[in-house]
Amino acid sequence: MADGPHLAENLLGFGRLLRRAGLPVGPAELLASAEALRQVEIGDRQQLRAALRATMVHRHDHAEIFDHAFLLWWRDPEAGRHASAMDALSGGKPPPKPGPGARRLAEALTANRPAAPPPAPPEQQEVDATLTVSATEALRQMDFDAMDAAQIAAAKTEIRKLSLPLDERPTRRFRPHPSGSRADLRATLKHSLRQGGEILELRRLQRVVRPPPLVVLCDISGSMGRYAQVLMHFLHAVTNDRDRVSCFLFGTRLTNITRQLRHRDPEAAFQMVSHIVPDWSGGTRIGEALALFNKHWARRVLGQGAVVLLITDGLERGGADELALLGSATERLRHSCRRLIWLNPLLRFAGFQPRSQGIRVMLPLVHEHRPVHNIDSLRALVQTLSARPRT
Incomplete structure (x- = not known):
């Protein structure tokens, strides 16, 4: 690990690595990290890691990516070019199946590799491209959970372009x-x-x-964490594109993030959201969250024929009391709005069956049950909301 005049350069490179890996690390985090390093003993790796993690990590699901990046970068800035560093981290054990964070980190480490020389041009051949699919069309049909860092960035760009013109009501x-x-x-x-x-x-x-008011209730539990991260860009675009939009996140508690999403800069908006949402990628209490919404927020935001988007997989793991609360809260929410649309990423499976007890309780109580796992599903949602519902 370098010190002296090289420390600032290495710190800047480490921040760029985390940003390429998907972490929201900007100038504010780098300045806070530089100030934190003045307060600790730089020669102690534990203190160095704790100072950088406290200033650069804002979400629980980013901690694992940070730990891998710290071990690689502060061991050797060129570790991305050597496979021996990856073997040293695994301790000689067979490498596990890489998750989305590990895949993004590997891509970020190898982002600055020199490009390989172009191969010799092959002989001209005629190729039938009748049944080929363009990269943009393939991206729209790809599941959010299967995307790498570059594909997620491209998907976020496409999602920000979506508008939600709800059907106008007198x-x-x-x-x-x-x-x-x-x-x-x-x-x-x-x-x-x-x-x-x-x-x-x-x-x-x-x-x-x-247009009627739009209310979004998004599940941020562990099973919905990856989809919620991508859908947050859709919620940010919708919130800044139209008025009378209310957004709530729920896991083990209910949090109103409408004011934070009003910020024009998406990175700044998501950073403010991360500061007020302590239960990201944790447990889930769907029935309790809906009951709290009905009690404290329904009369404020569900007037004039509001449309409610309920984004969750419906995996309520409670007992009989929790399921009864889930049923009563969902039924009350249905009668308080004009349209209750359930967006479920589990519908991406062709053979989906409502086997979970929570899904069985909620399914008869919603007006529509739609998938939300790729860009095409969001486009279909926009088209559905722009048309008048069938009576």
Whole structure:
């Protein structure tokens, strides 16, 4: 490990490595890390690791990626080019199946490798590309859980482009309109006073039409962690694209993140969300979370025919009391809104069967049950919400 003038350069390189691996490490984290290193003994690896982890890791699911990156980078900055470093970390044991974080870290370590010389051009051949699929189309059909770091970044870019124009509904308000369907006698008489009391023009009103409120309840338990990370970009885009949007996260507790998602910068918004959500990738209490929403938030955000998106896999592992609470809370939520749409990533399986008791309880109580595991499923959701529901 280098010290002196090389420490700042190595710290900057380590921050770039974590950012390429998917961690939200920016200038604020680097400045905080540099300040933290002044307070600890740099020669002690444990103190160095604790200082960097406290300033660069904001989520529990990022800790494992940070630990692997720390062992690789502060052992040898060029460890990404040597397979012996990976063998040393495994202790001679057969390597386990790499997870998404390990795959992103390996890609980040090898990002700066020199490109291999292009091979000699082969002989010109005719290829039938009738049945081939473009990279963009393949990305739209790929499961979020199977994407690597580059594919997730591309998927987030595509998701930010999605807009959610909900079908407009008439309200009880009216506004002046030259060809409105209702006569405005008060405005007509007021305007006639300027003409000496003669009614020369009939003022009219038109009923105001606007999209209904949108409420999103997203599960962030361990089984939903990977999907929730990607869907957060969809929620951020929707929240900044339209008004009257309320977003809630629930695992073991319910958290309102609407104000944090209003920030225009997605990285800053997600960092603020990470500070107020302590139960990311933890347990799940769907029934208790829905009951708390019905008690404290339903009357505030479910007016004027709101549409509710419930994003969860429905894997409630409670007993009879928890299942009864889940059923009653879901039923009350259904009657409090105009449309209750359940978005379930488990529907990505062709042979999906509602075997879980929580899924069996919730399934008859929702208006729609749709998949949400790739970009195409989100596009289908947008098209569904933009059309009027069938009665």
